[in-house]
Amino acid sequence: MLDVTGPGETRRPRHARDEPDTPEIGIAPVRTRRAWRPYLLLAGLYLVASLALQHRALGSFSSVLIGRVTADADMFAWWLNWLPWAVGNGQNPLVSDYIHYPLGVNALWNTSVPLLAALLSPVTLTAGATAAYNTGIVLGPVVSGLALACALRPYVRSAGLRGWTARGLAGALYAFSPFHLAHAVAGHLNLVWSVLPPVLLLLAHHLFARPVARPWRAGAVTGLVLVAQLVLYTQALAIGVIFLVVTAVVLALRWPRRVRPALPGLTRAAVSCIGVFAVVGAYPLWLILAGPVRPRSAIRNVDATGADLANIVVPTRMTAVGPAPGGLADELTGHIGEQGGYVGIAMLALVVVAVLVVRSSALRIAAAVGAIAWVCSLGTGVVLLGEYPGVPLPWEAVTVVPLLSEIEPVRIQVVVALCVAAVVALWIDRLPEVAPRGWVRTAALVLSGFALVSWLPGDTQEVQPATVPALFADPGDAFRPGDVAEIHPRLTAAWDDGAQGSRWQVASGMAFKTAGGYFIASDAESSLVIESPWNRYQVGAQWVADGKNDPSERYTAQAAGDLRRLGVTVVAVAPDDGEPPDPRVLDWTRRVTGDTGRLTGDVWLFRPAAAGPSG
Incomplete structure (x- = not known):
């Protein structure tokens, strides 16, 4: 990729060009005061082309995400x-x-x-x-x-x-x-x-x-x-x-x-x-x-x-x-x-x-x-x-x-x-x-x-809505300093809104930490973790939402123990795909946390009971 002269190649005389063909590092080529203008023109043309490709996002830069999926x-x-x-x-x-x-x-x-x-x-x-x-x-x-x-x-x-x-x-x-x-x-x-x-x-x-x-x-x-x-x-x-x-x-x-x-x-x-x-x-x-x-x-x-x-x-x-x-x-x-x-x-x-x-x-x-x-x-x-x-x-x-x-x-x-x-x-x-x-x-x-x-781009770029429940957009005093939140729907690496809980966390002004997420890490049990492992609260929530099981009292106590082990201080059950939280998930969360919960905006918040022995 170098402009070195091989056998049989010739170079045009220096006087035939405005710039040296192979400038030495540290030796600045002769430039006019307006040498930057063509670069500015190119930048403007490229910017217009890029905006045209992403025209679906124009006017809604804060409410949509460019791309076919939302996780990344x-x-x-x-x-x-x-x-x-x-x-x-x-x-x-x-x-x-x-x-x-x-x-x-x-x-x-x-x-x-x-x-x-x-x-x-x-x-x-x-x-x-x-x-x-x-x-x-x-x-x-x-x-x-x-x-x-x-x-x-x-x-x-x-x-x-x-x-x-x-x-x-x-x-x-x-x-x-x-x-x-x-x-x-x-x-x-x-x-x-x-x-x-x-x-x-x-x-x-x-x-x-x-x-x-x-x-x-x-x-x-x-x-x-x-x-x-x-x-x-x-x-x-x-x-x-x-x-x-x-x-x-x-x-x-x-x-x-x-x-x-x-x-x-x-x-x-x-x-x-x-x-x-x-x-x-x-x-x-x-x-x-x-x-x-x-x-x-x-x-x-x-x-x-x-x-x-x-x-x-x-x-x-x-x-x-x-x-x-x-x-x-x-x-x-x-x-x-x-x-x-x-x-x-x-x-x-x-x-x-x-x-x-x-x-x-x-x-x-x-x-x-x-x-x-x-x-x-x-x-x-x-x-x-x-x-x-x-x-x-x-x-x-x-x-x-x-x-x-x-x-x-x-x-x-x-x-x-x-x-x-x-x-x-x-x-x-x-x-x-x-x-x-x-x-x-x-x-x-x-x-x-x-x-x-043959390299002309197609008009096929996409955007996806970046929705945020009202509570996270304006949390007020709903969260306390040092809160660790368990969010439902669970944070995952799924392409379609799997990591939306991270978006809500950002929108809240980082008002809480979360045990979930989409990331690359490890833990004591696994040498590679792409998303946080399922805990028993999450498993139980999936069971009841699917209508498959009614978790036992022992399992409920174990789920509460998992939340304590993770340091969870608040459970937030949010709308899923624009639909209100599933009543069965809300009932399960009440059993695990021992809290009746309160509806704040469009999100239910539950404060787990004081730590005790897990089942």
Whole structure:
């Protein structure tokens, strides 16, 4: 992905361009006072496009959640709220016992996005966590696309309109790629902010394009960038570092004679990077490696987290143009949020033609890294339209490496999207050289048009209502300081409103803690916990709601003991799907708590009787 000159390549004279082709790190290119205006224009265009895609949320940013489901959206909104609330109330922003009480959760083992929480805190504090989440979903592609447009500056030769067109189109392709569209509809805030890959692309130019200038500073900057990603999303950090190394290996294989002269500078840069990363990121790293309630076993089955082989040519409904037969996308493995690997026949054809006819080492390196990333994204074995033919793949070797085994290979598709966008930028940049006129130029433009159109987003983004019972929206003095609430309906990881209790907790101003939640943690009995285990109060509530059992007095006493063990001081029985609480659940709660309860707004509150021996 580096604009190094290979054998037979030529560079245009410096005077033919307004900017140097490969600026040294630390040597600022000549800029005019108005150099920032094109970036501002690109940001505005990307923002308009992002708002258009999410038009269903406009006007109701505080009352709907962008995405097809609410669980992940509610979880992200909770964490966006936690950091500013914790800082303002003297709590640790990276550890919390406000969910999974009394054990709590470790933010670095959850998708807590603390960096985004800090950046979006003005929105959170003024308009609420739901609005902050929606703002993040809208802005993520904008910032990611703009980052790529900036990162391509050393690689795109052309000045003026052609250069800006090449970089701007590449930024748009990346920002609204099938990868980002899929993760937006799944509510994956951490993945629509894919800023690290473009930043690493720019850093790779400074680290690898020529002997490293000021290696200590280059390494320190890289270390700071990695720390920033560490407190945004750790899995993306691991993927970024892996493919920075892959890029270096590809370059070394392509130009082996340049390796030895480059080693001293790269070694200094690596030492500086690791040192800065270890010092600045010491506390987050400790939380990952030895922090409290971290999971003690694998979070997921890595063999089931690869991309479907067919997805490269089979689009989902996220893409406006769908050449595949109707219904074929329904056979892809995984859910819609992990089906963002579409490249398409037209775009693949453009990449192949560009590799064959454009004399650019940067373009060919980008294509090679993209191809490696695509193979890695398939995971440990081939999956074709949901079927597993049993063909092993190279990623299986990564699964034996601690921590790296937690990577979901399907999410490496972001590197594929980046490389495709970079190839398109370099193709547009070199187009006058490879197709100067006539039918060749016409054919090249037609192919480019088909490829660009094939990535047009469909108008298929969704929103879900983010309802909050009146009590939680305005709790008044309903909750006491230090309250721990058991909420019914139970907090779970279910996609459809499973984590709505966390939304209610945020809306209450964090007026209580809860033993439930949707998170990644562990406890004494389980090495991995994704949601709090069922207690006997919850089991009994499910029994009576289903009309299956009338719990015995002994079981009732045991349920009361479970609530005491968890430190529960109040039970809140809230409406379910807009329906009033089930009378049978209310009666069961009265038996367990020994309290007749009181209706406060639209929620019943019960205070358990004083602690006594459990049955």
